[in-house]
Amino acid sequence: MDRGVKQAALARACDISASYLNLIEHNRRPIGGALLVRIAQALGVDPGLFSGTAEVQLAAAMDAAAASHEGTGPERERAEELAGRFPGWARLIAAQQREIRRLEQVVERLDDRLTHDPFLSASMHSVLSSVTSIRSASAILAQGDDIEPEWEARFHRNIFEDSQRLAAATETLVEYLDSDSRASDGNLPQDELDAWLAARSWHVAELEASEGAAIDDVLAEAALLKSAAAKRIARGALERYAQDAAVVPIGPLQEALAAGASPMEMAGRFAVGLPVVFRRLAALPPEALESAPSFGLVACDGSGTLTFRKPLPGFGLPRYGAACPIWPLFQALQRPMTPISQPLIFAGRDENSFNAWAIADLSYPAGYDGPAVLEAWMLFQPTMETDSAARRVGTSCRICPETDCVARREPSVFLGTSGL
Amino acid sequence: MTDKRVLLIEDEPNIIEAIRFILSRDGWRVDTHSDGKTALDAIRTREPDLVILDVMLPNKSGYDILNELRETQDVGNTPVLMLTARGQKKDRELAERLGASRFMTKPFSNGEILSTVRELVG
Numbered sequence: 001m002d003r004g005v006k007q008a009a010l011a012r013a014c015d016i017s018a019s020y021l022n023l024i025e026h027n028r029r030p031i032g033g034a035l036l037v038r039i040a041q042a043l044g045v046d047p048g049l050f051s052g053t054a055e056v057q058l059a060a061a062m063d064a065a066a067a068s069h070e071g072t073g074p075e076r077e078r079a080e081e082l083a084g085r086f087p088g089w090a091r092l093i094a095a096q097q098r099e100i101r102r103l104e105q106v107v108e109r110l111d112d113r114l115t116h117d118p119f120l121s122a123s124m125h126s127v128l129s130s131v132t133s134i135r136s137a138s139a140i141l142a143q144g145d146d147i148e149p150e151w152e153a154r155f156h157r158n159i160f161e162d163s164q165r166l167a168a169a170t171e172t173l174v175e176y177l178d179s180d181s182r183a184s185d186g187n188l189p190q191d192e193l194d195a196w197l198a199a200r201s202w203h204v205a206e207l208e209a210s211e212g213a214a215i216d217d218v219l220a221e222a223a224l225l226k227s228a229a230a231k232r233i234a235r236g237a238l239e240r241y242a243q244d245a246a247v248v249p250i251g252p253l254q255e256a257l258a259a260g261a262s263p264m265e266m267a268g269r270f271a272v273g274l275p276v277v278f279r280r281l282a283a284l285p286p287e288a289l290e291s292a293p294s295f296g297l298v299a300c301d302g303s304g305t306l307t308f309r310k311p312l313p314g315f316g317l318p319r320y321g322a323a324c325p326i327w328p329l330f331q332a333l334q335r336p337m338t339p340i341s342q343p344l345i346f347a348g349r350d351e352n353s354f355n356a357w358a359i360a361d362l363s364y365p366a367g368y369d370g371p372a373v374l375e376a377w378m379l380f381q382p383t384m385e386t387d388s389a390a391r392r393v394g395t396s397c398r399i400c401p402e403t404d405c406v407a408r409r410e411p412s413v414f415l416g417t418s419g420l
Numbered sequence: 421m422t423d424k425r426v427l428l429i430e431d432e433p434n435i436i437e438a439i440r441f442i443l444s445r446d447g448w449r450v451d452t453h454s455d456g457k458t459a460l461d462a463i464r465t466r467e468p469d470l471v472i473l474d475v476m477l478p479n480k481s482g483y484d485i486l487n488e489l490r491e492t493q494d495v496g497n498t499p500v501l502m503l504t505a506r507g508q509k510k511d512r513e514l515a516e517r518l519g520a521s522r523f524m525t526k527p528f529s530n531g532e533i534l535s536t537v538r539e540l541v542g
Contacts, residue, residue, distance in 0.1 A: 124505065125476055125505045128505035128526045128527060129432045129435060129505065129526065131526070131527040132432075132435055132526040132527035132528065133432060133434040133435045133438060135527045135529065135530075136435065136438030136439070136442070136529075136530050137434065137437075137438050139529065139530045140438065140441060140442065140530065151441065154437065155437075155438070155441075158434040158437060158438070161434065162434055348478075350478065350479055350480075351478070351479065
């Protein structure tokens with residue numbers, strides 16, 4: 001004790017006996033965790049000074065493990081003793097606590113995806129429905145010896161149909177989860193950007209004012225953008241956002257929307273291309289829309305790969321794999337610079353109606369000899385009206401229940417092999 | 421035999437067929453309905469002794485139907501057995517909060533559904 005603190009006073013301050021403190025001081029008793037922190041505070045020094053940061057972290061992790069399982073009655077006050085006497089076991093407990101937390105986060109993420117990811121949700125529902133049906137029908141056949149032949153044949157047919165459906169849905173799930181596991185940390189850079197934009201309703205208020213915040217400042221605050229790749233594509237998206245906001249300010253855009261102007265009329269009014277109007281409408285926050293429904297937006301490059309996704313309830317967008325081939329988005333790719341307006345019905349359980357507008361931009365960033373670069377955009381908005389000319393579309397063939405689609409490329413998990 | 425009536429609101433035809441078969445052989449009269457939007461009308465019209473209600477239905481969720489049913493006169497107290505493909509705690513809590521009499525997760529067994537129906541409409 002060379003800081004002028006008497007042993008007895010320090011022991012009192014730390015709520016331990018002077019003799020116990022004496023044993024600690026002479027390394028005859030281990031020290032760690034909360035007691036170590038208390039002693040450090042009483043002495044006015046950094047706990048890491050006489051224990052090492054790793055030991056403090058170990059004690060803190062053990063304490064967190066104990067706190068998360070209070071019901072099992074851990075002797076929290078003896079955590080430091082355990083850490084001192086059995087450092088290997090203490091490290092194991094701490095490591096397991098970290099692993100449990102990591103797995104909890106994975107479960108939370110998967111649960112969130114199960115709720116919001118149309119692919120996963122539809123596939124899981126299809127699998128469980130098929131299993132339920134097979135289980136019921138097979139139990140009926142196995143247990144009943146007095147089933148009429150007609151019913152027997154019917155349940156045999158049902159089991160066959162459901163097993164086909166189950167196989168297709170399982171295959172979809174495996175492919176999906178496989179592609180997910182290949183993605184680093186469970187998230188692709190585009191997913192990180194999507195998650196960040198979704199968390200702020202695709203609206204970046206900091207960039208709306210004429211003297212908007214620096215993009216670096218916005219990125220510095222974006223905790224959801226973890227990887228360097230995600231930050232890089234976010235920077236590109238934010239630069240475009242700022243440029244769009246400068247030529248189509250939010251106030252005049254709201255006025256045009258309230259006046260019932262179409263996207264084409266807005267493009268004329270602001271003297272900008274349709275993609276700019278699409279992006280600005282999709283970036284309107286809910287409070288700026290008043291009673292109007294929100295706009296969804298999706299973009300793709302010349303290969304058809306989706307590069308921007310703002311889904312809407314009832315209009316799911318695939319995370320992986322190809323989208324519905326008859327979206328006006330892809331039609332626009334075939335006819336660059338030609339605006340398309342097309343009412344849609346989203347095939348599925350709810351049969352929601354949407355108005356959609358699409359256009360593809362063509363540019364030659366590398367000059368005369370460089371390749372043409374295509375980028376297509378599709379804006380969509382729910383409507384209560386059902387147009388007789390509406391086109392029936394879905395998210396992706398795999399989870400689309402549409403039976404008569406001329407562009408189907410693979411069976412649906414809802415239709416079994418008969419869906420092709 | 422019983423003269424009790426069950427209304428099964430479910431959109432998977434093969435599940436409908438299996439449940440109808442199991443309950444019919446146990447003496448129950450089983451009506452079926454597959455569309456969420458008109459499900460409440462079907463309950464009002466048929467006034468069943470028990471509703472078996474799937475959560476994922478076309479046009480309207482089973483939760484919304486249950487919520488509206490509990491605010492409906494005459495049939496508002498009808499026992500409801502909810503069926504769902506999601507059996508997480510929060511789904512179960514939501515069903516209980518909305519007034520579900522029982523909550524069953526797919527895949528369930530024939531015995532489970534039969535004993536639950538008997539229990540709810542004894």
